[in-house]
Amino acid sequence: MLHFPFWKRLLIWGVTIVILLMAVPNVFYGRVERHNDAVKTIESSGETPELAADAAGWPSWLPSGLVNLGLDLRGGAYLLADVQVADVYADRMNGLWPGVRDVLRAERDTVGAIRRVDGPPDELHVKIANPDGMARAMELVRGLSRPTVSLTGVGSNDIEVSGQGDTIIVKLSEAEKRATDDRTVQQSVEIVRRRVDEVGTREPSIQKQGETRIVIQVPGIGSADELKNLIGTTAKLTFHPVVSRTSEAGADPGPGNLLLPSMDENGVHYIVDQSPVVSGDELNDAQPSFDQNGRPAVSFRFNPTGARKFGDYTRDNIGSPFAIVLDNEVISAPVIQDHIPGGSGIITGNFTIEASNNLAVLLRAGALPAEMTFLQERTIGPELGQDSIEAGRIATLVAFAAVLAYMFLSYGLFGLFANIALIINVGLIFGLLSLIGATLTLPGIAGIVLTIGMAVDANVLVFERIREELKTARGPSRAIELGYEKAMSAIIDANLTTFITAVILFALGSGPVRGFSVTLALGILTSVFTAIYVTRLIIVMWFERRRPKTIEV
Structure with missing residues (x-):
């Protein structure tokens, strides 16, 4: 006989309601997004009346996780870079x-x-x-x-x-060389990711492609040029012994030396030892600050290894100049006045506040190990992303309406139960996407549309089995029970093989393929859950209330 213990009913509805609550913020996307941005800014920079108003626009006791929109839905910048290993x-x-x-x-x-x-x-x-x-x-x-x-x-x-x-x-x-190439590309990927994360963009996609190429997709950024300015600067900071100073731009520095221009002094060049005393790789932190004259500067701190090198060098070379070099330009060449054991210092120059902030960001993220050449660049405007959202929404609604109509016309009241479960199923997909912080792309929407079509397969199998059992003159309660029991193996087999395919697509694919596989895999899990538990529980609750002598499926 049909029987659902109270604890199981409570668990099924509890899980369903909690995940559906996770999906609710996506209905108020703009308001929740402003709330999240305001809360993050308040934590890092302090509160203002405008930020407080945005933060109050969404109750803090409600979930605030959103499904992140990918490049094709939100607009943004795309770059294909080749690392000069x-x-x-x-x-x-x-x-x-x-x-x-x-x-x-x-x-x-x-x-x-x-x-x-x-x-x-x-x-x-x-x-x-x-x-x-x-x-x-x-x-x-x-x-x-x-x-x-x-x-x-x-x-x-x-x-x-x-x-x-x-x-x-x-x-x-x-x-x-092969090992170095691989490490260089991997390091470049991580440094680009850290630089992009520093400016607070949402869900960038940064992946290695082939041997030496990197694909960079950043939703919500203004243009490809803006992205290039952010990640294209090497920001390589080094400290070199100064050999001499000259005004000849073409002077021969001699073997083992470099001729570098001064950033602040027009026409002045420095000849420095090409082997640095300390490099930016040994920096622990860099922050925008002000010098003793109130001008924008950047303060820095070395890690223990860099601090020891810096301290030893300043101890042994008091009275000698040393050059602070950024991207092959001498920022300054101060004379060492005293031993500097703490491993910290300050970089001064003709910085604006914005320039000092940007330099601090680049130094914190680390130096790119090699120059990157941009082979492709593309900017997707927000209006194109909005067009994609509209197209995806229309496709989803059409598919949704067609499936709902088909199920109701084919199975009547039982089809209505399946339709209720299907609506819950779509909500569960968005709730899980919000929970794991996934990025929704246009292929991801295609995965949801496919899931809507596949979601009723399990119910179709169950309902057809119930029809068969009703023909054997069994009672409606026994027919429903046997229908679920005998359809279970087919449901598990069909969905398990599709789930394995989605896992393989995620493991071997990249970018759009992964977006499709994520929504497909989550859709399979929610479809099986709603078909086996939610739809069945709805039917059981209806049957217990009505106690029909006969049923028509």
Whole structure:
């Protein structure tokens, strides 16, 4: 006989109501969005009357999670960037030079005087005065090698050392280059994500594509140029010893040195050691501030490793200038007046308040390890996104109305019960999307439309089984019970295989494919729940109230 314990009824309706409550904020999307933005701004910057009014526009005791709208629904910017991974090879060689110099200097009696000479950017060329000591010099440099850290580079070292006359040539091994390329792209993805998150955009999609490319989609941003300005700046901060200062733009800096222009002093260039004392990678924090004269500046703090390097250098070089370099421009070149052990300092220059804030954001997010070239850029206006929403809404309503009409005409009162469950089903989908913070795209809307069509499949299977059982002259109660029991295996099989397909699409797909798979998977879960529990409970409650002698399905 039909029987639902009270605890099970309470659990079914409780779960349904809670998830439907999660979907309610999407009905008041604009008001809830303003509330969320105001609350976030108040927490970070303080309260104003306007922010307080927006925050009060939605009750704080109600759920405030929203389904985030994707690029095709909200409008925004799209970029396809190519990471110039070869730039990192030169940085690796520059970073290796101090170690090579130290080990060779320790064997000066064997190798003679050493100096770095010009060579390709991805190679380190070191000339020794005594060619007879070449074998020993190469042995010493090979001792600096480390195993390549990657699955494909097991058993390989990170550098290759060779000799040519009186010159040692050091370069990265092929295995290390592959590992470096992969790390560089992954690091670029994370840094771009942090930079975009810093400005508070909603649900950016930042993914690796191929070997060296990154796809960046940011809903709600004004233009592709605005996005490029945010992420395209390398913001590479380094601190270099100053060799000399010159007014000649074409002066020869000499091997191992760089000629860099001054940001503030017109016509002035600095010759600096190309090996930095400390780099921006060792920054812990950077915040906009003001200098002692009340001008905008940026204060910074190093991590323990950077603080130790910075402190040691300032201790040993009191009275010498050092250059603060940002993106190959000397911001300032102060003279070290005293030992600075704390690992903190301030960057001054001709900054505006906005410029100091932007620089602090870039420094906090970290330096891009390599330059990015933008291959494609596209801006989707909000009006196009609104057109997509309208098209999706019309498609959903048409599909919804057609399915509701079909079910009612085919199964009468039982079809009406299925329609009630279908409406609840769509609400549950949006509630779960809000709960997990998913992003809804146009393909995601297609997944919802498909779910609406598939959602009644389980009810059709049950109702047809009930029809068959009624033909055997069983009572209506027993016919309903057997209908659900015998249709259960077919319902589970059909939905399980579709769910597995959705999981595979999510695992192997990207972007729009994932958006489709998420709504499809959630739709399958809610469809099975509403068909097996909600529709059945509605029918049981109706049957207990009416106690019909016969039923027509």
